[in-house]
Amino acid sequence: MSTALFEKTTHSLPTKKARKIRVALFGFGVVGSGVWEVLQSNRQEFLRQFGVEFDVAGICVRDMQKQRLVNVPAELLSDKIEPLLEDDSIDIVLELIGGRYEAATLIEQALRGRKHVITANKLVLAYELPRLAAVAERSGVELLYSASVCGSVPVIAALDELRTRDTITKITGIVNGSTNFILTMMSEKSVSFERAVDEARTRGFLEADASLDLSGADAAQKLSVLAYHAFGQHIKPHEIETHGIENITSDDIRAARDEGETIKLLATAYLDGDRVKAVVSPQRVPLASIFAHTRDEFNALEIEARHAGPQLLYGKGAGSLPTASAVISDLVSLVRGE
Amino acid sequence: MSTALFEKTTHSLPTKKARKIRVALFGFGVVGSGVWEVLQSNRQEFLRQFGVEFDVAGICVRDMQKQRLVNVPAELLSDKIEPLLEDDSIDIVLELIGGRYEAATLIEQALRGRKHVITANKLVLAYELPRLAAVAERSGVELLYSASVCGSVPVIAALDELRTRDTITKITGIVNGSTNFILTMMSEKSVSFERAVDEARTRGFLEADASLDLSGADAAQKLSVLAYHAFGQHIKPHEIETHGIENITSDDIRAARDEGETIKLLATAYLDGDRVKAVVSPQRVPLASIFAHTRDEFNALEIEARHAGPQLLYGKGAGSLPTASAVISDLVSLVRGE
Numbered sequence: 001m002s003t004a005l006f007e008k009t010t011h012s013l014p015t016k017k018a019r020k021i022r023v024a025l026f027g028f029g030v031v032g033s034g035v036w037e038v039l040q041s042n043r044q045e046f047l048r049q050f051g052v053e054f055d056v057a058g059i060c061v062r063d064m065q066k067q068r069l070v071n072v073p074a075e076l077l078s079d080k081i082e083p084l085l086e087d088d089s090i091d092i093v094l095e096l097i098g099g100r101y102e103a104a105t106l107i108e109q110a111l112r113g114r115k116h117v118i119t120a121n122k123l124v125l126a127y128e129l130p131r132l133a134a135v136a137e138r139s140g141v142e143l144l145y146s147a148s149v150c151g152s153v154p155v156i157a158a159l160d161e162l163r164t165r166d167t168i169t170k171i172t173g174i175v176n177g178s179t180n181f182i183l184t185m186m187s188e189k190s191v192s193f194e195r196a197v198d199e200a201r202t203r204g205f206l207e208a209d210a211s212l213d214l215s216g217a218d219a220a221q222k223l224s225v226l227a228y229h230a231f232g233q234h235i236k237p238h239e240i241e242t243h244g245i246e247n248i249t250s251d252d253i254r255a256a257r258d259e260g261e262t263i264k265l266l267a268t269a270y271l272d273g274d275r276v277k278a279v280v281s282p283q284r285v286p287l288a289s290i291f292a293h294t295r296d297e298f299n300a301l302e303i304e305a306r307h308a309g310p311q312l313l314y315g316k317g318a319g320s321l322p323t324a325s326a327v328i329s330d331l332v333s334l335v336r337g338e
Numbered sequence: 339m340s341t342a343l344f345e346k347t348t349h350s351l352p353t354k355k356a357r358k359i360r361v362a363l364f365g366f367g368v369v370g371s372g373v374w375e376v377l378q379s380n381r382q383e384f385l386r387q388f389g390v391e392f393d394v395a396g397i398c399v400r401d402m403q404k405q406r407l408v409n410v411p412a413e414l415l416s417d418k419i420e421p422l423l424e425d426d427s428i429d430i431v432l433e434l435i436g437g438r439y440e441a442a443t444l445i446e447q448a449l450r451g452r453k454h455v456i457t458a459n460k461l462v463l464a465y466e467l468p469r470l471a472a473v474a475e476r477s478g479v480e481l482l483y484s485a486s487v488c489g490s491v492p493v494i495a496a497l498d499e500l501r502t503r504d505t506i507t508k509i510t511g512i513v514n515g516s517t518n519f520i521l522t523m524m525s526e527k528s529v530s531f532e533r534a535v536d537e538a539r540t541r542g543f544l545e546a547d548a549s550l551d552l553s554g555a556d557a558a559q560k561l562s563v564l565a566y567h568a569f570g571q572h573i574k575p576h577e578i579e580t581h582g583i584e585n586i587t588s589d590d591i592r593a594a595r596d597e598g599e600t601i602k603l604l605a606t607a608y609l610d611g612d613r614v615k616a617v618v619s620p621q622r623v624p625l626a627s628i629f630a631h632t633r634d635e636f637n638a639l640e641i642e643a644r645h646a647g648p649q650l651l652y653g654k655g656a657g658s659l660p661t662a663s664a665v666i667s668d669l670v671s672l673v674r675g676e
Contacts, residue, residue, distance in 0.1 A: 315649035
């Protein structure tokens, strides 16, 4: 039996015509394919709950010959950016191509063309979030990026919400799933750093350039985005003191364990007077702490605030389905907010 | 340096006149006093961020002679319900009197009078949420209750958000802080059930009627509210299979520990076909699990969904400041939504 709270949209549906929302996908790897699948399999649900139909207007890919992970009508695929980007009938652009400069240009042009943009691109955001947010504001559209940090765990929404009613004083997180997987293997299976890295690669947990993960650079990019939402200050990744896990040995982890601790790669930002300090670094944490029990590719973010006390969010940080799910979350929030 | 995303409201302020929002408080114990203090100390912040002034129109108390926890102008206090409830200038009613029938009547009358209502009253909600939500909908106002479950941890918002994009299949939580405090003491300090209950009482963690906590009834009320948001089905507390912790002994906990486990009072609801099953019961959990590391008066809720993978939210479940903070969160969401 469903009840009034949830029947609200159903009730009003028969009188409303379904609104068509035109979406363009740029990039069609694992995340893009996942988004495509959710859009297809939830058509009825979007119609029922929100009275909308998401209509994929086109999919821009780099290589037309590449084997696709899912079946899509051939006429939707194109390797040309401009026709889609200049199509005024498109409401929302999903930027899923990755990389920095090309993606930044794509996002900016889409925003200037008064299209909402959803991206999972933490690298671009870490360097250009304030500028792109300003472009979005001037154009009267939204720039959303739930998927850029901590996968399906709604950390940005949690920070935004808490910030409206409280002062956030510190955030601490495990925000890189692959290094956490490596440290977990070293700690629990007593394997060497090298073997753990190999295993992470086999499972597809590492970025194409593994040093981005191992050096802490990926964590610093995410911390930049998180700190922006926690404190309203933009800190670029190169301004964050960053240490990776390349020099952590099995001996270090064993020594920590002998003292009731383990080692985790923590990303931390905190208020120091009016300024925000941010550090990414391997740290010892007590075995009895929640961070010690954040295993494998899971992420966790602890938020400390003046009144609310410490809060923690925990969940899968990566993977195509969790990331696609976060992109869909942004789509839904656009549709509800309009 | 603050940036465009956050300057938005500041920029538009000079052209807007501050909107006055008239609020009536019913009940003025620890939570009500906390709300009063936050409203006073954040006047500038509400004005700057949302362009509103919260104006407390009156405070209804049972006993006018009682010593107050904070200073309030005497003319605001009254022991009469009707004048405040019938005052058409009041926009929002905060129901913080507790109990069942009187509070339910108050909430219903306020909603019928087209006032938004914010409540922390899980008992009323567990029995009457669908009916009261329907009254709110017909009157075109909102009924909000973030503070009713898990204090400042935004579990209801998380369930609502996830439900728009995914199918929630199971929720499992530690949702009663006092029993969790008692089990933590028994487990970590090896004290008896009786001594742990005494300590919880001394610290103010138990309800006036301690059996509400110890029997699992409080957890069942909260589970009812959570299940409604997770699955859209209303299950009344007496329909939930409920076992308390009264018969847990130190020996039980020791025996669990010998097998690498501990005992927690878990509230669980899951989809079984189309129906929802709900149980509150002490359960063994592995010492290495996050639930085992949810200590003292902390709460945790794990949410399992088809696409997003498991998520967990964790934070302080009780206390006057966290609860007041959740009430403020509802106030802010009303102001933003209008």
